[in-house]
Amino acid sequence: MTAFRPFDEKGTPLEEQFMSWEQLLSEPYDKNNADPYTRTRVILMNGIENNAFITKHAMARLIADEEIKENLAMVRRSESMQQQLVEWLNPGNQTILETTIGYEQVAVDLTADLAMNEDDDYQRKVLDFALLEDFDHLYRYSAHMQRMEGKDANKVTKGAVEIKEGRPTRVHHRHPHDEMRNHWNKDTASPKTKMNFLTIVSAEQQTENYYKTHGSMFQDDLSRALYSEIADVEEQHVTQYENVGDATMTPLEMNFLMEVNEAYNYFSCAQSESDPRIKQIWETMMRDEIGHMQNAIELLQRFENKDPEKVLGGDRIEKPILLRPTKEYVNQVLAEQKDFQPYEREFIPESQIPKGWASFAFRDKVNGDFIPSEIVVQGKEKQKVPVTSRGR
Template sequence: MTFNPLEQRGIPLDRQIRNWSELNIEPIDPDRADPYTRCRIITMNGIETEAIFFSHNFARVCPQLEAKQQLAEIRYVEAQQQRVVNWLLPGQSSVLETVLGYEQVATDLTSWVARMEPDPYLRQAYEFGVLEDFDHLYRYANLYEMLEHRKAEKIVDNLTEVMPGRPTFMQHRDPVDNVRDPYDRNRVDPISRLHALTIMSAEQQTMNFYMNVGPMYMEPIARQLYQEIGLIEEAHVTHYESLFDPGETWWERLVLHEYNECYLYHSFMETESDRKVKAVWELHLNMELEHLRLACDMMRKHDGREPESILPRSLPSPVTFEPNKEFLRNLLATQVDLTTLGTGYVRDAHERFQRMQERVHDAQKAPSEVVIDRHREMFGREYRLQTDGEHPVESLREARVKS
């Protein structure tokens, strides 16, 4: 049976505010939870955080007092939702364990979106970005073993491989080359809007997390690695946010945010394995249905258009966390040497890219390379988690040498 959020009624807004005991929910068990439950939590934290940021930014430019008051009411509830979602993460998990979860989200969520994206240009944007987050997972996994003497399979549970992607030090590009062409709001498939908002929100939350937790470490190599990868995450937010058509109105974007929250809560409710967490997804979905209804009313009143003109007729297939090993290995074998030039992609290191590399590195080794060197010094090897076979890029290099 198809589910159309526009035809559903949720919990009335005046019944959505929760008291302290309702907000104080039990977190997941870090030793027993499904790694993809953690990924769903991290994803929805990013989605709710983006919704709050968007609403604040909208309120700062919105001239209608009544609309600003409505935004404030909805925003307070979404702030409560964000706390509930983020507080599902257990306090006994270290920051680095949470970071590994963040990079597992970036790897498997972006891979899934890339596989499902109907637009070739947008698909390429996700394929390009995911190889960089894949490498971040590898760098943090080595740091994790160095600092906490534990292996990343404790977190990713063999669902996601840990091995080099596009080297992090090669990800520092001139900022102008991080800007992509936007989709056309009048022609884009509605699912592409949802994909772009989902990935941008997740990357933005990762950027925010790293820029805040990085300086809390005492170990210089940890501080440096967070600093470097945090800068790449900023570039990723630029990369993904530039995909949005700047002609979209604030009302249009408000409806899109609320619809996307319905889509993701419904998706995760359908796929969640943890009964208690599933109950949170179901409750929040019923809240978001009302937020969507109110946003649609505001769009009709202030924008003079029907929300159905920009939205799918029913929810698309559920967003699914699942292994993407074969997909990623294929990307590694075919796209690891790409960089950007203007709004496109090239294989050759052009002058602007080389100039940025020289300015950023200044003949020094990047922290992302130093962490691997230090790991080899400590353990006589680097940390990897490969489920089978050779690294696809290394296999390709060996084949080239033999030929």
């Protein structure tokens, strides 16, 4: 695997990046025969693209300079088209639950790969912590898919990831203050730490949005409740991960790093993609991102007089992201950290946490006597769900 050197890559000029509706209509992968990691790459890159255009919208609402606004509008339109091209690679005959299995597979194998290559010890612990929660979500959704559709989730993953209990979902629910984390420092963090941050924030944000926009499409109450419960854990994951970023970065520094990260992710996908047609898409999109990055560098230099290499912290990212089976790593983390919870920004066994921990009361309140993630792994006869909620 070769290192990614963003400043040596050739980019496509912005004005050449817009596509016709016909060019945007990408041919979906075949859900039965595709490499499961092709599906996970599509899910990941859709999340990366959604973050790119959502963040640029947020920036445009907070930056007064007309020239920057105009510049962001131009790049954002390209991001928007990239997102559609990528997301439309998903086939229409894939059910919401099958796609969901793909999402949690990404959460497991992506988080494990990022953690394995994270050089900051604290940041690796943060990744390991949420890894075990998404690992459990995979187990809960798999049980639910078996019940709802009579399908084995291993058919979706082709057995690449283990499906078994992790840290049980019922104990994921914590007081919002317990998602606060220590952040890395923009002047000393490695390029890889910065890329890991942007990648995982985008992936978790995408997962949260997917559960929040698809949970209500089910007609039965148990599915609706399960998506609602797990969407809330993803909200916690996004909160945890955005907290590890250095918020003293200026918007234009962040904008530049985001473009590097998009390019880095496409570069990584192209390195390992087994479908030649889709590999070509990753390569084309990578060149588009280099075009975005060059544009972001211009803004950074002109408005803030900053050196992009200094902002990145180097001229390369040593290791590409590799989506592949990570069973051994996951089992090791599971053996060591299954009962961990965050206490005063460190991760320790729950048994060592004092009784007054705010998350104990929070957990009891949200769980009450109805925990969807528990019901889905019980026998059918026990799957009783309250018919109508009275609200608060």
